[in-house]
Amino acid sequence: MRDKMRSYRETCSVGLCGMLIAFLLGTALVEPVTSQTEHVLLNCTFEDPTICNFKFDRNHSQAEWIRHRGQTPSSRTGPDGDHTTGDGYYMYMEASRVLPDSQARLQFPPLPRSTTPR
Numbered sequence: 001m002r003d004k005m006r007s008y009r010e011t012c013s014v015g016l017c018g019m020l021i022a023f024l025l026g027t028a029l030v031e032p033v034t035s036q037t038e039h040v041l042l043n044c045t046f047e048d049p050t051i052c053n054f055k056f057d058r059n060h061s062q063a064e065w066i067r068h069r070g071q072t073p074s075s076r077t078g079p080d081g082d083h084t085t086g087d088g089y090y091m092y093m094e095a096s097r098v099l100p101d102s103q104a105r106l107q108f109p110p111l112p113r114s115t116t117p118r
Helices: 002-011
Strands: 018-024 026-031 063-067 087-094
Touching: none
Parallel strands: none
Antiparallel strands: 018 026, 063 087
């Protein structure tokens, strides 16, 4: 997974891509991606009620991503809070009633093409 994220950073066409989100085992891993330029394509957190225009892909999902703060409703299944402040929002997939190998796909919105040379 780290190699895939590194590859994404290397091919990013803008200096500051905002955040890289990779989904692994029902958990969103958020890692800042930075470089030397001052251009910002995206500044987004899950504190935004629109979830940064992420779209739930119902065509390829058997479970659903949920925007939540605090403890997950199912006991011993998730974090007590988000990883930054402990009181913010995060995305999770309730897997209590989901079959093994099910997917929950959350699609990132299209990003504008950079006009800044690398």
